[in-house]
Amino acid sequence: MDIVAGVSISRDLRQRLAEARNVFVLTGAGISAESGVPTFRGGGSSLVWKGMPFEIISSAGMLERNLPEVWEWFDYRRNLLQSVEPNAGHLAIASWQDRFQTVSVVTQNIDGLHQKAGSREVIELHGSIWRARCTTCRARYQIWQYEGRECVSCGDPLRPDVVLFGEMLPAGAFEMASEKAVAADVCFVVGTSAIVYPAAGLPEIARSSGAFLVEINPERTPLSDYCDEVLTGKAGELIPALL
Numbered sequence: 001m002d003i004v005a006g007v008s009i010s011r012d013l014r015q016r017l018a019e020a021r022n023v024f025v026l027t028g029a030g031i032s033a034e035s036g037v038p039t040f041r042g043g044g045s046s047l048v049w050k051g052m053p054f055e056i057i058s059s060a061g062m063l064e065r066n067l068p069e070v071w072e073w074f075d076y077r078r079n080l081l082q083s084v085e086p087n088a089g090h091l092a093i094a095s096w097q098d099r100f101q102t103v104s105v106v107t108q109n110i111d112g113l114h115q116k117a118g119s120r121e122v123i124e125l126h127g128s129i130w131r132a133r134c135t136t137c138r139a140r141y142q143i144w145q146y147e148g149r150e151c152v153s154c155g156d157p158l159r160p161d162v163v164l165f166g167e168m169l170p171a172g173a174f175e176m177a178s179e180k181a182v183a184a185d186v187c188f189v190v191g192t193s194a195i196v197y198p199a200a201g202l203p204e205i206a207r208s209s210g211a212f213l214v215e216i217n218p219e220r221t222p223l224s225d226y227c228d229e230v231l232t233g234k235a236g237e238l239i240p241a242l243l
């Protein structure tokens with residue numbers, strides 16, 4: 001056992017990391033917590049907008065009823081994110097690219113902080129707050145390039161290019177993430193409550209294909225008992241100290 005950031009790291013994990021070629025990292029809101037982005041659950045900071053819990057305002061039903069309100073909510077969140085920077089956790093994961101053959105980052109976050117930190121291979125399971133897409137023809141726009149709310153191709157309304165409650169994941173995203181999970185030698189699950197499927201199924205896919213499964217979270221989750229190693233602490237403190 002080694003002690004890192006006050007947490008014991010097993011010899012087994014050290015050995016696995018020394019030999020690993022493909023590393024898979026599934027992240028959730030907790031990886032961005034130390035950048036100042038509130039998580040969805042826990043910590044008493046549940047997101048509420050005009051009295052509506054996020055499950056209501058971020059839902060497919062609300063999109064149908066009141067698209068401008070959904071835009072207002074995502075504009076508000078995007079404005080908050082403008083000034084947010086990646087933290088030591090995001091940066092350390094990006095630096096792993098120099099160390100391992102592949103580092104696949106699969107995130108449930110829409111904040112773009114992994115890319116901002118320099119991670120090249122990022123699968124965004126829940127879309128991106130920095131993009132809009134057409135409600136009809138599926139044309140996509142980077143919001144910093146085009147701030148309009150109508151599609152340039154077909155004139156129909158644009159919507160945030162994010163997955164809302166009651167919607168499917170972007171076509172192919174989960175399949176691509178599953179392929180990476182199957183190939184993983186070590187799989188890290190960082191800062192997710194691991195209860196929102198299908199994302200929460202990826203660690204099981206990785207482990208049943210032979211990966212060593214490690215959870216990094218200050219709290220226990222439904223996945224903790226299934227992991228080979230649970231590192232109890234903050235992502236921004238533990239991840240940089242791992243290698």
Ligand code: OAD
Pocket residue numbers: 027028029030031033034039040041042058108109126163164165190191192193194195196216217218219221233234235236
């Ligand atoms: P949650 O808010 O459900 O969980 C955040 C997790 O991060 C919790 O387990 C915390 O204990 C942990 N955490 C907090 N601070 C941390 C830190 N400094 N370092 C490491 N972990 C920390 O967020 P997600 O699991 O990402 O989906 O939520 C999954 C999905 O639920 C979201 O993508 C969103 C939401 O519905 C959609 O919007 C479609």
